[in-house]
Amino acid sequence: MKTVERRDSAGASLSDEPQRVDQGHGLSLVTARGLPEWGTVRRRAIRLGRTGGPALLALAILIGLWQWYAAQPEIDPQFLPTPVAVWAALVAQRDILWGHTLVTLWETAVGFAAALAAGVAFATVIDFSPWLRRALYPLLVTSQTVPIITLAPLLVLWFGFGLLAKAIVVTLVCFFPVTVALADGLRSADPELIRLYRTFGAGRARIFWSVRLPGALPALFSGIRIAITYSVIGAIFAEYVGASAGLGFYIELKQHTFQTAGVIAAIVVTALLSVALFTLTALVERLALPWYYRGRN
Amino acid sequence: MRGETTETTEAAADVAGATMRESSAAPLLAVRGLSMRYPTGGPGPGGGALTVLRDVSLAVAAGEFAALVGPSGCGKSTLLALIAGLEAPAAGSIALHGDTEARRLGRVGYMPQRDLLLPWRTALGNAAAGLEARGVARAEARSRARALFADFGLAGFEDAYPAALSGGMRQRVAFARTALVSGELLLLDEPFGALDALTRAGLQEWLLEVWARLGAACVLVTHDVEEALLLADRVYVLSARPGTVRLERRVPLPRPRRLELLARPEIAALKAELLAALVAEQAGGARRRAAATDEGGAL
Numbered sequence: 361m362k363t364v365e366r367r368d369s370a371g372a373s374l375s376d377e378p379q380r381v382d383q384g385h386g387l388s389l390v391t392a393r394g395l396p397e398w399g400t401v402r403r404r405a406i407r408l409g410r411t412g413g414p415a416l417l418a419l420a421i422l423i424g425l426w427q428w429y430a431a432q433p434e435i436d437p438q439f440l441p442t443p444v445a446v447w448a449a450l451v452a453q454r455d456i457l458w459g460h461t462l463v464t465l466w467e468t469a470v471g472f473a474a475a476l477a478a479g480v481a482f483a484t485v486i487d488f489s490p491w492l493r494r495a496l497y498p499l500l501v502t503s504q505t506v507p508i509i510t511l512a513p514l515l516v517l518w519f520g521f522g523l524l525a526k527a528i529v530v531t532l533v534c535f536f537p538v539t540v541a542l543a544d545g546l547r548s549a550d551p552e553l554i555r556l557y558r559t560f561g562a563g564r565a566r567i568f569w570s571v572r573l574p575g576a577l578p579a580l581f582s583g584i585r586i587a588i589t590y591s592v593i594g595a596i597f598a599e600y601v602g603a604s605a606g607l608g609f610y611i612e613l614k615q616h617t618f619q620t621a622g623v624i625a626a627i628v629v630t631a632l633l634s635v636a637l638f639t640l641t642a643l644v645e646r647l648a649l650p651w652y653y654r655g656r657n
Numbered sequence: 658m659r660g661e662t663t664e665t666t667e668a669a670a671d672v673a674g675a676t677m678r679e680s681s682a683a684p685l686l687a688v689r690g691l692s693m694r695y696p697t698g699g700p701g702p703g704g705g706a707l708t709v710l711r712d713v714s715l716a717v718a719a720g721e722f723a724a725l726v727g728p729s730g731c732g733k734s735t736l737l738a739l740i741a742g743l744e745a746p747a748a749g750s751i752a753l754h755g756d757t758e759a760r761r762l763g764r765v766g767y768m769p770q771r772d773l774l775l776p777w778r779t780a781l782g783n784a785a786a787g788l789e790a791r792g793v794a795r796a797e798a799r800s801r802a803r804a805l806f807a808d809f810g811l812a813g814f815e816d817a818y819p820a821a822l823s824g825g826m827r828q829r830v831a832f833a834r835t836a837l838v839s840g841e842l843l844l845l846d847e848p849f850g851a852l853d854a855l856t857r858a859g860l861q862e863w864l865l866e867v868w869a870r871l872g873a874a875c876v877l878v879t880h881d882v883e884e885a886l887l888l889a890d891r892v893y894v895l896s897a898r899p900g901t902v903r904l905e906r907r908v909p910l911p912r913p914r915r916l917e918l919l920a921r922p923e924i925a926a927l928k929a930e931l932l933a934a935l936v937a938e939q940a941g942g943a944r945r946r947a948a949a950t951d952e953g954g955a956l
Contacts, residue, residue, distance in 0.1 A: 553773045559741050560790035560838055561763020570790060574777050651777040651818055 441621035449621040450628065456610070457629055463606040465633065467523055467595040471530020475587060478531065479538030480580075487546040487572070488564070497543075504536050508597065516602040526598040526606070533594035534587035541583025545576030578652050581645040588641050592634045607633075683755025685841055685874050686717040686740065691749035692899075693735055709735050711899040713749070719841060722868065722875045724885035726931065727895030728939040733878040736900070737844045740876065741767040753842070763791060766839020766873070770847040772831040774819040780830050781806070781815040787838035798837075805833050808867065825856040829863070836871060843868075845877045849884070858916070861887055865914055882931045886924060887914055894934045897942020904934045 423443050429435065430442040437445060450457065482500070486493040512529055519525040549572040557567045599608025607626050614622035646653055693710040709732040717723045727733050738744050740751055742761030753759040774783045781802055788798035806812050809829050819827055828848060835843065848864075849857045861884060868875060868888075879885055885892045886908055894904035906927060910918050918924065 550773065552769055552771060553775075555738070555743055556767065556769060556773050557790055558743060558762055559765065559767035560787045561792075562790040566790055570786070571775070574775070649777070651820075654818055654820060 438618050438620050441624065445621045446624045446628065449619070450625040453622060453625065457607075457626065460605060460607050460610045460626070461629055461633060464592065464595050464599065464608070464630075467526040467598070467606065468530055468591045468633075468637070470523065471527035471595065472534050472588065472591045474527060475531045475534035475538055475591075476584070479535050479583070480542060482535075482539045483542035483546060484568075486543055487568075493543075500536065500539060503532075508532060508594070512598050512601045515598070521602050521604055526595050526603065529598035530591050530594040533590045537583040537586040537590070538580070539583075541586075542576055542580045545579025546572050548579070549575050577649055581641070581649065585638065585641050585645075588637045589634055592630060592637065596630055683752065684716040685719040685721075685754060686876070687750075687752045687755065688713060688715050688736075688740065689750050689752075690714060691736070691739060691751065692747045693732065693739060693744070694747045708899040710739075710746075711901050713895075713901055715893055715902060715905070717842070717874050717876060720872055720874055721891065722877070722889045724877045724879060724889035724892045725895055726879055726882055726885050726892060726935060727900060728897045728935060728942055729880065731895045731898050731938070731942070732900035733895060734846050736895075737767065737846050737876065737878055740842075741765050741844055743767075763838070764840055764842075766835040766843040768831060768835040768843070768845050768848050770850045772819075772824075772827040774827055774830060776819055779816050779818055780811060780822060780826075783819065783830050784811075784833040784837065787834045791838055801837060802833060805837065808870070809833050810863065823856075824852050825860055828852065828860060832864075832867070836867070836873075839873055841873050843871070843873050843875045845875060847878055847880070850879075857884075862916070864888065865912075869913070882928055882935065883919060885931070886910075886919055886928060887916065892931060894931055894938070897938045897945065903938060904931070906931065 427443050430437075430440045430445075441449075482496070486496055508529060511532070512525075515525045515528050519528060553571055553575075554567055557571055562570065595606065596608035596611070599606035600612055603609040607630055611623050611626045614620075614626065691710055691713040692708065694706040694708050697705040697707045713736060715723070725733050725736065735744070739746050740761070742765065750757045751761070753761060753764070775786060778786060781799055784802035784805065785795070785798035788801060789795055793801075803815065806815060809832070811826065811829055811833070814822065814826065819830070822830065832848065849860050852860065865888060875888075877885070877888060882892075889908055892906050892908060893902050894906075895901065896903040908927070909923060910921075919928070
């Protein structure tokens with residue numbers, strides 16, 4: 361099968377199953393076992409280029425406009441540095457920035473993991489007990505009305521300048537979307553399906569594992585995707601309030617010394633970190649829920 | 658109305674008697690004086706309860722195929738849910754082999770109208786899901802499901818996900834899942850109701866074949882008199898809500914059944930009789946409900 365794939369990708373199709381061959385490009389579709397062939401991978405890359413192209417072009421135009429405006433002689437580089445200056449700062453400080461990025465990433469990871477564990481536990485508990493749902497759900501919602509901005513300084517005061525205060529802020533930010541998404545996902549299980557499982561003689565625990573939890577995973581991942589985009593911001597914010605390392609600490613330091621190019625360089629790194637984590641989540645989701653994405657293209 | 662109910666109860670007792678003579682034991686399934694009410698929370702005497710079934714009695718012998726037809730909303734599906742053990746009746750009893758205390762959940766196969774396949778499991782995984790839910794080990798459940806796939810016309814689709822299957826195939830996978838967990842009794846709640854006419858006709862013939870091999874008794878709920886005549890040994894017509902057995906008829910057709918057999922004059926006459934009863938119930942039920950609404954919603 362492998363040799364056939366290679367020939368297909370080379371364009372000289374020798375496949376003995378012509379219905380699988382896309383005539384326009386000489387690319388074969390999918391093998392019988394469902395694994396993507398090389399042709400499919402290449403087509404996906406082309407499609408990605410087609411969908412990602414406009415976004416890259418728009419970004420290039422924006423950076424170009426920024427470069428043109430910031431390069432005007434009357435613009436103070438401390439007020440608005442050019443993209444070229446930001447790039448220079450990024451390159452010059454790359455080792456220092458990398459070190460701070462790792463600190464922020466670690467805080468994000470710890471806080472997010474805690475939020476995920478707590479959210480799954482919380483959603484499961486309120487799913488099993490209507491009484492606990494009534495007791496805890498309003499508290500959960502109320503907890504989100506407390507502005508993190510006012511809470512972060514207190515957390516730093518209580519838990520110090522280290523990892524713990526930052527991880528707690530990240531957890532507070534991520535906990536809510538994860539919990540609500542999973543709780544709603546568990547709740548939306550098809551009642552008829554549950555009745556069917558009861559006729560199989562299944563108890564509550566088995567129905568939870570076999571029906572409700574797998575069915576709630578797409579909803580959980582929606583919550584995770586929201587949470588992960590907030591998580592880095594949470595960590596940066598906590599660092600901003602009080603820290604000795606991390607991207608937020610770096611930004612504050614550069615701001616105090618009016619090194620605006622350094623500030624923007626760190627913001628760029630923050631954005632890239634968030635996008636990377638989001639992409640990773642989407643990737644994990646696709647691997648974990650192949651059934652959910654099958655036939656959705 | 659009273660007299661009719663008595664007549665059908667006697668008929669049910671006849672079936673029970675016939676089975677007793679054959680196997681010197683109680684029938685496989687005996688339903689006696691079954692009533693069901695749902696609280697509506699509305700005003701009126703009796704706390705606003707809706708009586709869905711009233712004094713239903715029927716019996717199904719081992720290996721027998723019974724069909725329940727009735728106007729929509731007459732409680733057919735509720736009756737199946739009660740037999741399956743999903744709900745507890747307000748009055749009356751349900752016995753398996755004469756044992757009214759027998760636990761029916763996990764023992765009686767139940768198949769609802771929707772296939773309810775799990776989208777994250779393959780066809781084979783779905784077919785084995787019932788056994789797995791019962792506590793059968795995964796590998797064992799799958800090998801037992803795999804053995805059915807050829808007979809069910811599903812060979813080669815073991816690893817396909819439900820999204821890739823046609824409506825008819827999904828229904829067959831769902832049937833396999835139920836067939837694997839049902840011992841002697843299968844409850845089918847309009848299993849072909851959601852399918853197009855052609856697929857439906859194909860599946861009816863297929864069901865007859867599979868049922869003959871399974872050897873389990875069947876209770877089929879349908880609103881299609883022709884389907885009931887084609888598949889069943891005995892047809893019960895339920896009245897409009899509150900549902901009760903209004904008419905009970907044997908279907909005098911040999912097996913194996915074929916669609917052409919329905920053209921026989923005695924079957925045509927039987928069909929006309931069943932349809933007439935059904936239409937009368939549908940109209941009567943609407944009138945009764947309208948009258949009840951005028952009285953303030955209490956039934």
